[in-house]
Amino acid sequence: MALKSVETLSEATVLFAGDSGDGMQLTGTQFTLATAYAMNDLATLPDFPAEIRAPVGTTYGVSGFQLHFGSIEIRTPGDEVDLLIAMNPAALKVNLDRVRMGGTILVNSNTFEPKNFKLANIKSNPLEDGSLDKYRVIQVELTRLTRETLKDFDLNQKEVDRSKNMFALGLSLWLYSRPVEPAKKWITAKFGKNPVIRDANLELLKKGYHFGETTEQFVTRYEVAPAKQKPGRYRAIMGVQALAMGIVAAASKSGIQILYGSYPITPASDILHTLSRYKNHGIVTIQAEDEIAAIGTAIGASFGGSLGITGTSGPGIALKGEAMGLAHMIELPLVIVNVQRGGPSTGLPTKTEQSDLLQALYGRNGDAPIPVIAASTPGDCFIVAYEACRIAVKYMTPVILLSDGYLANGSEPWLIPNPDELTPFNVSYAQKTNKELDGEQVFWPYLRDQTTLARPWAKPGTPGLEHRVGGLEKQEGSGNVNYEADNHELMIKIRAEKIQRIQADIPPIQVYGDPDADLLIVGWGSTRGAIEAAVSRSNKSGKKVAAIHLRFLNPLPSDLGEVLSKFSQHLVPELNNGQLVKVLRDQFLLPMVAMNKIQGRPFGPSEIAEKIAEMVG
Amino acid sequence: MSDKKPESNDTNGRKPTLPPGMVAKPGPTLPPGAKSTSSGPKLPPKSSKFPPGMKPAAPSTEELVGGDGSSAATRADFTSDQDVRWCPGCGDYAILATIQRLMPELGVPRENVVFISGIGCSSRFPYYMNTYGMHSIHGRAPTIVTGLKSARPDLDVWMITGDGDSLSIGGNHIIHIMRRNVNVQIIMFNNQIYGLTKGQYSPTSEVGKVTKSSPFGSLDHPFNPIALVLGAEASFAARTMDRDPKHMKDMFTRAHDYRGTGFVEVYQNCNIFNDGAFFQFTEKETKTDRTIYFEHDKPLVYAGGTKGLRLDGFNLESIDLENGNLGINDCLVYDETSRELAGIMARVYWKPELPQPFGVFYREDRPSYDDLLHDQIHAVVDRLGKGSLKKLLEEGETWEIA
Structure with missing residues (x-):
């Protein structure tokens, strides 16, 4: 030999x-x-x-x-x-x-x-x-x-x-x-x-x-040779597993039952497969007859005091739009997971893309803002799923979680989190009447918390708090059907303001790379690894570049404007035809440069590094 | 139909009371005019709406009327403070009044009652009930009640819908809730028209119907709602009408007592866009001859006992009970647990020679979805123990980095 x-x-x-x-x-x-x-x-x-x-x-x-x-x-x-x-x-x-x-x-x-x-x-x-x-x-x-x-x-x-x-x-x-x-x-x-x-x-x-x-x-x-990693216990994890476990963590830490309603669709079906095995973890799963039914079951569960979650991919989100508007209107917690794939229409079912951002931000009738949160690595799906659930309950709102095919099926070594170190997740249901009206104690389902603007969550079975919700416009406070002009405008503004106040839960932006750089790369979702690898490589070769990565796409972090203003050039790489870049140009009126790849495959660091070299010389 | 060979049917001049191949159950053969000795139809035992091992939410300790489910509750306790906004003269009022009156009798604590609806005139219903409720989106109420009952099987859930809401835009969901057999009551207001959108033909409108959207007559063949739900594996299906509060109440009670999806179609008059659609069945002058109120284990007689129905092959035919040739023994004795009879009865639909049937078409003992769901969860917990997040996170292959 x-x-x-x-x-x-x-x-x-x-x-x-x-x-x-x-x-x-x-x-x-x-x-x-x-x-x-x-x-x-x-x-x-x-x-x-x-x-x-x-x-x-x-x-x-x-x-x-x-x-x-x-x-x-x-x-x-x-x-x-x-x-x-x-x-x-x-x-x-x-x-x-x-x-x-x-x-x-x-x-x-x-x-x-x-x-x-x-x-x-x-x-x-x-x-x-x-x-x-x-x-x-x-x-x-x-x-x-x-x-x-x-x-x-x-x-x-x-x-x-x-x-x-x-x-x-x-x-x-x-x-x-x-x-x-x-x-x-x-x-x-x-x-x-x-x-x-x-x-x-x-x-x-x-x-x-x-x-x-x-x-x-x-x-x-x-x-x-073994990599230098943070000490601790590790496992290999795929995004879909991490996401499912994040949901289990939410059930476990909050003590609320979670109902996951879903209709099979590539590449989101594995979430249903995984969660349906976790019946002993406080998770109820339903394979619904269609996408609309899937979100309907989740909304029904949330009305009952559980947390409803539905998962799908882009075409399914299109079908769920009306029900998301209902959830926004009746202000119940709900999580909508979109494991994005190549679109439009049936598109590229097994390939990755980030092309549902604008759909997530705007894809409903009426002014119906919904918080949007995106995972950036397979392991990050865990914490993002947990956060989506927590925000949904804290602010009584539907939350859209964006993952994608690459994150769902990709894997990485994962430092197993300690459940005790997760942000506390407390749930409180309304127990008592909250308003005196003509000498009588009544329950007003839209009398809000003054900090979060969340409405109280009274679950059926609680005596004295019987109330009706629905898709018709509500009177602020009482929640009764109301068609008055001023009230409608007020309610649209209040619901938007409530979503904006989620900024309080977003940590300050961390700048990766050279803080004195001229060029800032702004990324979101699964491109994080490629962007930061490219920044790191470019910094080593003396190029002045830095990156930030957005977990919250709605609301955007409160310090984003300030961070953006520190850099003279901005590059927004996305696996779509330019979506976040539109949102940022719109909000900050800055001449952002778009970098787009729409091939069903993730960015490689060298592609981004080349663009950096082109921009900063 | 069964594969069994036909029993030797007695065919001496009479028609078999059951289709060939179906085994006749020893039913009561009553002399003409005699009352049944039993105290009524053999109904399923009244089951509590709660799955085994699950208790209803604790009754209120506060002094809330009806909170303890005692007879102290009245119709007023179930009436919300909202103005009812249906058109004056609408059949919906009678249905609302019947349900509000029925509620205290059912004895379910008010806080455990939920009304969920879709969109349409009928779907405004939850706003008028002083219970928990949701006015949801068009056609989707079955999905919401499925989720609600799956999460909270302890609740007493009623779904309110219309012919457009449940059979047109929500058609997919209505068939799936039927096959799943979620333990709820579904009250479908059928007025054979779109009311809230101001008078277009609905999936139950007759062919040729002239409406705003069909000025030259509708071409759409209508659904037969009872036949539709039976085809979708409904386990309980009944029909009643807005003009008969007593019968309505009876049907709603039967649906409520049934542990599974209790579907009740209510003929409801829309006096604005489709006035009189059901008058031949609901008005005194024609009602007697044009309707049959049928019950389990009782012979099919109508027109004040002067007429009956018997089987002619697979079809029902009307027989004269007064001419001396045929008597009540010749009438078919209805069996609401027979899927075959339910199918035949459901097809007696707008036939000029036969009366329109009202009553419980079908009832099947089949476990409800929410019972099965939670039985399965309990079985998994029994087998695997209550899940530990920490263990789950560490499941599979792990390694330590120092």
């Missing part, structure tokens, strides 16, 4: 790509887990087609999972890929432009044959026509090696071929010196009831790992 040299890397980006039936998401997830075990910092980007099983071998059926990890701070899934594992020619074709010059491409050479070239619409064999000359290509006969490994197992050809991702996983774990134990444990638990499949997968994982050691094709093996 040849002695392998070991090279230490500070970071690496690996992309697993294959047919949607090749198990690439699973392979990526297991590689991520092993990487987390190796205590690297990491960020992931699953990228899969909208079709469940697109025709085998086609480019539109390619599913990918990109993972960036390192001993340094990792903020994005990586600009360029160091190692592409392509299970077929289509996967190579689709992802080749993501591989850096000189990067490594590992292909399953058994699939490089005329039939697959035709399916992928490839004219000649890329392994032979010189098109891969700028890369290091490693050909592995994954299909044949898998079949050979499993020849004594009682499995049919289809089952055998389906398992070849485990060989690839074993090989890549070896290549980057990752532990095999987490994958072994997972296989054992997953296929516990099917010993033949279990043993076949374990055997392939082992054979893949050993293949790395024995084959002459690899002369170098890589190591990535």
